[in-house]
Amino acid sequence: MNDAGLGFRGKEKGRWPAAVRRPGSEEEGPWFVLKMAHPVAEGHLWEHLICKCPERLVVVVAVDALRYGDVHISRGVSWEQTASDVHWELLQNSKAKSLACCAYVVVSFPTVGAFLLSRRRADSDPKEMKPEGRIFFDPEHIEDTWAEVHPGSMVGYTTCMAAAIAYKIATSDQVDIHVISDGVQAGLRAQRALHENGYVERRRGDTLVGLAPPYTAVAKAIRKAVSELQFSYAEMPEQQPREQSSKGQSSKQSSNARPGWWTILKERYKDEEQDKEDALLRVATEIVQEGPEEALKHVPLARFERLVTVDRREIEGYRNVRRLIVDYLQRRTATVPLSIAVLGPPGAGKSFGVRQVARSVSKDIRIIEFNIAQWTDPEELYEALQQVRDEALSGKIPLVLWDEFDCNLGNVKLGWLKYFLAPMQDGYFQRGGHRHPLGRSIFVFVGGQFSSMKELEEESSRSDSSNAGGSKVRDFVSRLKGYVDVIGPDPIPATKSSSEHEEDRGDREDKEYVLRRALVLRNILEYHAPHLFSKRDSKDLPIAPGVLNAFLSIPEYKHGTRSMEAIVTMSLLAGRKRFERSCLPAEAQLDLHVDGKEFLKLAQNPAVGTPAEKTSC
Known part of the structure; x- marks a missing residue:
């Protein structure tokens, strides 16, 4: 009917x-x-x-x-x-x-x-x-x-x-x-x-x-x-209700509470709980060797130009940011900057991620980047804002990356925040006794000290009355329209909450980090070593299984994705048709970015689930 x-x-x-x-x-x-x-x-x-x-x-x-x-x-x-x-x-x-x-x-x-x-x-x-x-x-x-x-x-x-x-x-x-x-x-x-x-x-x-x-x-x-x-x-899994209402306020558990945090990725491997790490490592191996579209056919993934992510938290964050940017570009009457924060551990790929999201919206967005940690005087910020204003007056919409916005100004913790409040709220800055309208622009605040929005908000509650930084954090956060918590390639410590959803995740052990590493490694090799994909239109990557095992299984990258990229660019890959163990840097060079001895030890063993025909080194 x-x-x-x-x-x-x-x-x-x-x-x-x-x-x-x-x-x-x-x-x-x-x-x-x-x-x-x-x-x-x-x-x-x-x-x-x-x-x-x-x-x-x-x-x-x-x-x-x-x-x-x-x-x-x-x-x-x-x-x-x-x-x-x-x-x-x-x-x-x-x-x-x-x-x-x-x-x-x-x-x-x-x-x-x-x-x-x-x-x-x-x-x-x-x-x-x-x-x-x-x-x-x-x-x-x-x-x-x-x-x-x-x-x-x-x-x-x-x-x-x-x-x-x-x-x-x-x-x-x-x-x-x-x-x-x-x-x-x-x-x-x-x-x-x-x-x-x-x-x-x-x-x-x-x-x-x-x-x-x-x-x-x-x-x-x-x-x-x-x-x-x-x-x-x-x-959908059987779930216990969340102990938060839809508005995020505390509420008693009840039968009509919204369901808790879950991921299709985790549900996909719930029946393999005993061998979950091995199963995820097999999938990570396939991501690097065959590409994410082939290896992740049955779980949601999001692609923004060169950025590919399978983590629900990052997918939601990046998609929300993209929607905010699209909506802002369509609102011709907007005069106040769109303000967004991107937080995560050092080397998580925060700037890279937001650049790819912006380019997925429009190739005409003009990206400008300033590293605030290099500044010592607010006058330098005003000069940067003048550049932003000039770009906006030319008819383009600048996307400004304020890198390490959360660094200190002299001895003042989070001392730069107060200088951003007026531009974020009113769309102008004061200089030389004159008000200067900024015009349409997008402000992206890239953090350097705080791994998540939750950590940044907790900073305001830790501040005592002698430190005005706490109130400035609240004022700053109140002016944001969205944020992304970028996780990075290393596992999240089991005792650390990465987001407001952490208590909903049940098993806090982060076993999916190998998939994040696999996606990053595949991206880096496609960009820095495209010749390894020798056959025309081939997506298969010839890489020694031991080398792949080392990249995926090393306990820690000292500088996040920057370390992964550095190891690839330090490797002797020019003219090679395959990424062999012999291509890797020496142990002393590896020590800059990982435990070199452990990395080379892992490179001696093939990754779990590597097909037999691909195991020769």
Whole structure:
């Protein structure tokens, strides 16, 4: 049934099909697939179906139809956040919770993903079963990002999803979550077929008589074999509620608290808990040798030009920053700088990351960088702000990297912060008794002392009354519009909270650091040693497994990603077709960046999971 909110859901039951008026009882009777439009979960048709046959009802609804009804679902942050939002809203929001009484609810994110809430399982009574969530997703895209590559929109995405699910039900002996899941996969393929083919011309002879949906292409996509599926999926874990409300304020645990922190990456390897480190090391090996798109087919990853990350915290941070920049560029009337902070340990790749994000938005953004640690007088800051003003007056929007903004000014801790407050808040700076408007610009504050926003905020509470730095930190943070905590290539200490979500992570041991290292190493080698990828268009990297093991397994890089890059550029790779152990620098040179003896020892052993044909050194 296609309920477009145009009157079919009203009181005139005589217009409803006989099967709807007399739907049977309990397990006897037909299955109903209801494509629902805004306003959701309203009307006589809905009340009739949810009362008479909820155990045989499948609802298909577009995510924007829910959003129009004051259902809060984040857009384009991460698939984990999306799944958590939909799951919570369907179960707790009074405007949508009746949907959760159905056997299955499918929330469609056209062309990129879908969320399935299920109350039915072969071994469970649907009336007593706790709702289970499953997120289907494109690992390389999220809402809006696929549309950037494939611009435009079509009418009929949700119809494609409903048609695919109906087809799978109609051609199956029994209906279970596997059938519905197959329908969701087919629906996503059908949505892409609709988008990519567009409407086709209907002709009578040589005369154009109208347009029609691409029925043949859509039907072909729905009938595709299961082995050709291109979308991944993940089950939402059973979680304890977070002890924070959605506003971040402390609250008592309750059944309606939002779910805690989880990652699809961690869920992917939860069944291999005993050998999780070995499993992650195998994946890291594949990332370096074959590329992230090949090795990480079933987990979300984000790419911004040369930057690739698989860590949920970084994905959410960078995507939020990118959205802020895009929105700022579109607001022509903005006169106050957009202020963003990027924090992380030294050598984490903070400046590199934000540069790549900016370039993914527009190649025309002018990037200017100042290292505040080299300054000794506020007059130098005013000269820098004048450069920013000149750039803005030329018609360009400068993106200014204020590197090490959190350094001391003389003996004053965080002494530079107070000089940024007026430019951040009012968009001007005072010099020589005159006010100088800055114009449109983007300020990115790159930290050098604090590894996370949480650490920076804690600094204000540690400051006593004799140190004004504490209040300036609060004033500074209040002017920020967003931030990113960059993690870096080394494991996060188990006793250290890297973000506000740390207490939600359960197992605090950071085992995913090998994946971060693998992504960085692959990027560095593609940039500094492209000749190693000898075959044209080849993504395979010839590297000795022992060398790879050393890069991935060394306990610590003294200077973060800078150390990884230094070891690669110090290695004798010119004219080589393979990264051998003999290419590595001497132990004394390695000691600048790692424990040289330990690094060379690790290089004697192949990495876990390296294929036999690639183990020769």
